[in-house]
Amino acid sequence: MTLLPPRDAAGRNTGDFADAALTEDAFLGGRLRLRQPAAGYRAAIDPVLLAAAIPAAAGDSVADLGCGVATAGLCLLARVPGARVSGLELQAPLADLAIQNAILNGCSDRLAVVLGDVTAPPAALIPGGFDHVMLNPPYLESGAARVSAHEMRRIATVEGPANLAAWITCALGLLRPRGSLTVIHRADRLDRLLALLPPACGDLAVFPLWPRQGENAKRVLVQARKGSAGPLRFLAGLVLHDAGGGFTPAAEAVLRDARGLDL
Template identity: 55%
Template sequence: MPEAAERAASEDRLLDGRVRLLQPRDGYRAAIDPVLLAAAVPAAPGEQVADLGCGVGAALLCLAARCPEVSVTGIERDPGLAALARENLGLNGLGGRAAIVEGSVADPIPGAPFDRVMMNPPFLPPGRGRASVHPVKAAANVEDGLDLAGWAAAAARALKPRGWLTLIHRADRVDEICAALRSGFGSLTLFPLWPRAGQPARRLLVQARRGGRSPAVLAAGLVLHEAGGGYTPAAQAVLRDAAPLAL
């Protein structure tokens, strides 16, 4: 990696050190959302998975660490983040079964159609909340050009018939998420992520099947924190021990 890029990025670890992650020192930085997203993708050996809007590759790296016989492709429109994502593939020894495509998720994706798609799209529509002054962080948090319906359509185009989509989003947009998936998807599972027992969910994992027809399911979800503030044993198993989340 060029010296200037080294100064602009820091190296962090995910899954209790199983994943090495270079990410910008300033702007958007991955937290637990991509780890939870990857844990919710039940990829089988030999399957090909696309990560739409992959950023520096946190989710696809976590998935690859848990599922060593799965191939992953990340799509990222920001050149700087795409470059870091490629560096991260090398850091984690994934050059042979992973690739990063620089471009918009709305464009045709090399390697499509995929068995599975995962994505962590921007959480806010334009005009809601205060956008970051950092352009990369603002682009990661606020929809720009593609709304939720656009992201869902991009996922459908990237999937094989009967393929599966897994996404993470804000729980308070559940009605918009379901509406966006109504065209092209079915067999939804909604999996709330509770900050603590008895508190409203802030995040939501959603799984949907292209062309699925089964009724929607509201799962029990996962409580992230104990009353005292630490992670629950179930959350620790996912975030540190690379345990899967069964939606």
């Protein structure tokens, strides 16, 4: 199931990134080391917060759609070592980095990556085969914003042929009954996201991520259960920064100490 591009005799990727084009960055207070492109789309706190919201337990299977360099998947495995993650990534250079990062962090036996598109997921991702699906889809609608000149960043941030509806359709198709779907997205697209969830998705939880106390949320976490009839809950959410610009203690517990979020 793992995608492996061409490598040289030393095991290095022969293709897309020179070492000078990569950085190796610490996440979760140094628990994880992740290689990622020095330019273009770079993982920040969104995938860390997404991973913290997944209600996974040991033995659970998790699909990470648009996994990038596997930031969310590896953050989840740091918190729930007994889980297994299958990543789907459209861009081959990022898929290769995801595999490298799994090896770097000793998780190659628990994190696999396949190359493909949410509009036609590969057969390796079995329909109805996952306890949880998480996604951090492109957050800008096509034509709604100025497009980055950097192709990798554009693909990661602006919807292409796969719009938000396609991402949600793919995610629901992979979930088992009662499985959880968790999305991090722009707060100003919450109405669109909720409208795409069918009536068969219940136990809806909306978890705002407030930049600072008293400021409007820019991101939200949304979670639902496939085949559940539970009501919508609008939760207190998480304040990320204090008045001085640093992270709040509650945010530090998630971003540095790998604590989960209760949705």
